Amino acid sequence: MFNDSIVHGDLSPDPPQLLPFISDKLLSIYLPIIVYWVYSLVFEAISYLEWPCFEKYRLHTPLELRQRNKASPGAVFRDVVVQQLVQTICGLILMKFEPDRPSVDAVVERAQLAARMVRYNVDVKNAAVASLVLHDYVFPAARFVIAITVLDTWQYFLHRAMHLNKWLYRTFHSRHHRLYVPYAYGALYNHPIEGLLLDTIGAGLGFLVSGMSVGESVFFFTFSTLKTVDDHCGYNFPWDPLQIFFPNNSQYHDIHHQSYGIKRNFSQPYFTFWDKVLGTHMSAEEIPKKLKLTKTGVKVESEVTVTEVDSSSESSSTEKEETVTRRVTRRQAAMAAAL
Numbered sequence: 389m390f391n392d393s394i395v396h397g398d399l400s401p402d403p404p405q406l407l408p409f410i411s412d413k414l415l416s417i418y419l420p421i422i423v424y425w426v427y428s429l430v431f432e433a434i435s436y437l438e439w440p441c442f443e444k445y446r447l448h449t450p451l452e453l454r455q456r457n458k459a460s461p462g463a464v465f466r467d468v469v470v471q472q473l474v475q476t477i478c479g480l481i482l483m484k485f486e487p488d489r490p491s492v493d494a495v496v497e498r499a500q501l502a503a504r505m506v507r508y509n510v511d512v513k514n515a516a517v518a519s520l521v522l523h524d525y526v527f528p529a530a531r532f533v534i535a536i537t538v539l540d541t542w543q544y545f546l547h548r549a550m551h552l553n554k555w556l557y558r559t560f561h562s563r564h565h566r567l568y569v570p571y572a573y574g575a576l577y578n579h580p581i582e583g584l585l586l587d588t589i590g591a592g593l594g595f596l597v598s599g600m601s602v603g604e605s606v607f608f609f610t611f612s613t614l615k616t617v618d619d620h621c622g623y624n625f626p627w628d629p630l631q632i633f634f635p636n637n638s639q640y641h642d643i644h645h646q647s648y649g650i651k652r653n654f655s656q657p658y659f660t661f662w663d664k665v666l667g668t669h670m671s672a673e674e675i676p677k678k679l680k681l682t683k684t685g686v687k688v689e690s691e692v693t694v695t696e697v698d699s700s701s702e703s704s705s706t707e708k709e710e711t712v713t714r715r716v717t718r719r720q721a722a723m724a725a726a727l
């Protein structure tokens with residue numbers, strides 16, 4: 389009774405909230421979806437306007453975007469909404485079982501941390517400051533790093549399995565690869581089962597394994613969504629912090645969406661270390677070799693050897709190498725010549 393009145397009564401009746409009008413639990417479910425569409429709309433506007441200051445960083449031409457993709461924008465929109473519905477239901481279930489942590493918990497935890505430091509002869513004032521910094525900044529940052537490492541590891545091995553197993557590829561993952569020219573709101577264009585396994589369960593595992601709070605999960609889920617959209621945006625902006633600070637960026641993931649890189653760059657969405665460790669890494673510098681372009685060959689039309697991948701079946705395509713005449717984009721050719 390006494391403890392209950394302290395924890396739930398006088399000191400702090402409610403769990404802490406980032407925003408006054410919505411609980412952190414609901415915010416962690418809805419904010420990533422809002423951010424997904426708002427950020428995608430920004431890229432849609434950039435793509436529609438075709439301003440030269442943005443166009444020079446496009447990875448593919450607008451013509452390619454219209455001609456090479458095997459899924460219509462409407463089908464992509466529909467499947468993304470389905471994935472987000474499934475994601476919302478899973479989020480509501482997960483948060484239902486997540487206990488509410490009253491505000492007073494943080495005060496108690498900081499005090500316990502400070503008391504432990506004092507026991508090791510740390511000055512009381514310093515212990516108070518250190519416990520605050522550790523509790524409010526260092527520990528949440530560590531939990532975030534753990535969460536994104538778990539998410540990356542989960543996604544690497546599952547994504548790789550989807551490519552190695554023909555049935556998994558044909559049944560689930562080939563849908564995402566209908567987009568040879570990725571664009572922002574196509575980031576979550578997946579088979580619903582793949583979306584559930586790869587993204588929703590992956591993020592849920594990151595949240596649970598790291599032991600982060602619901603408030604911290606708002607940032608983790610939202611930031612991961614932002615990162616995924618950015619990886620599919622179709623632009624290689626040199627001033628985009630997400631592309632500067634993370635080696636796994638739009639150009640890196642775009643390689644995976646191309647025929648020559650489909651067996652490479654399985655890592656997503658943050659790091660590239662699993663690709664490096666397990667020999668599936670492919671950098672932009674290796675594109676010319678794959679395309680068999682010479683350094684001086686700024687050719688728009690080029691005879692290249694690629695493994696053509698049909699959207700519905702990787703197996704038939706990977707078994708035979710076809711020599712095809714491919715229109716290499718000006719951007720790719722210029723990039724190859726510059727290297």
Ligand SMILES: [Zn+2]
Nearest residue numbers: 547551561644
């Ligand atoms: Zn893939």
Ligand SMILES: [Zn+2]
Nearest residue numbers: 564570620641
């Ligand atoms: Zn992708």
